[in-house]
């Protein structure tokens with residue numbers, strides 16, 4: 001029997017892994033066409049929504065298409081079939097096919113598009129190439145000492161206290177809190193109109209921005225006080241788990257031409273473009289699937305021997321000659337692994353749901 005789900009079961013799960021708040025400001029990830037409450041029995045996964053992919057969804061009766069690149073990217077002011085995007089939107093709506101995009105939010109997490117790219121290239125010791133700044137808040141709250149552990153655990157469970165490969169990180173300092181309950185209050189401790197002194201702990205935790213609400217709600221709902229006192233501080237720490245590109249190492253350094261032949265094969269690239277190959281073995285490799293030339297200087301500053309991305313402009317090949325090999329391996333070629341990634345994420349959570357990777361999702365660029 002076919003398993004029936006609601007679109008939001010799938011999108012909520014994916015956005016728990018790659019929250020939409022992590023997408024770049026120019027992006028348009030999320031449910032673009034359809035209702036999140038709609039029921040579905042089959043889903044098609046693709047890099048792009050094209051005419052061929054849409055026809056495939058129609059013929060296979062997939063009610064939802066999950067794409068990496070958003071079909072609707074810029075403002076659509078009319079639907080008169082005057083261009084491809086308008087035609088595809090109309091066709092999807094007429095055929096009752098929902099369209100969902102998970103784009104730069106999936107690029108910006110460590111286990112995202114670049115994660116699977118790095119894995120295929122055999123990179124180890126990977127980290128985000130350009131971590132996002134201002135990604136953290138500090139939440140400080142004050143509670144009676146016997147509630148400290150309960151509140152800490154609630155905040156940890158909601159996503160606070162993770163620093164690199166450590167979780168449950170917090171700082172606790174003991175002190176004295178004072179308050180005077182006024183008329184109309186129902187204090188957990190103390191008496192109306194009497195100053196109360198309480199032995200309290202100050203708990204400090206670090207929280208990624210996108211989990212702040214959840215953590216504050218978890219703290220307030222666990223706190224025994226009617227009016228818990230808490231502070232939220234903006235931090236300038238960058239979030240090492242969120243950002244663009246990845247940098248890592250190949251286990252055994254090898255000549256750059258030898259490694260690039262391997263890369264070409266792994267990505268299924270017909271050809272790759274590069275600047276003058278640097279005459280030293282490759283060890284440190286930076287990558288960014290899709291248009292990543294904005295990271296060329298960042299890769300060089302991180303002493304990468306090689307930077308692999310796509311959509312590099314002519315003049316950019318002049319940069320870092322002799323220091324770093326810059327490679328354009330193609331947009332499709334450096335991103336098509338995203339289909340496999342989305343499939344793997346979903347099948348792990350929904351093993352009995354009908355998921356398919358599109359057979360029609362293809363590179364629009366041909367070579368001769």
Ligand SMILES: [Zn+2]
Nearest residue numbers: 069290291335
């Ligand atoms: Zn892309």
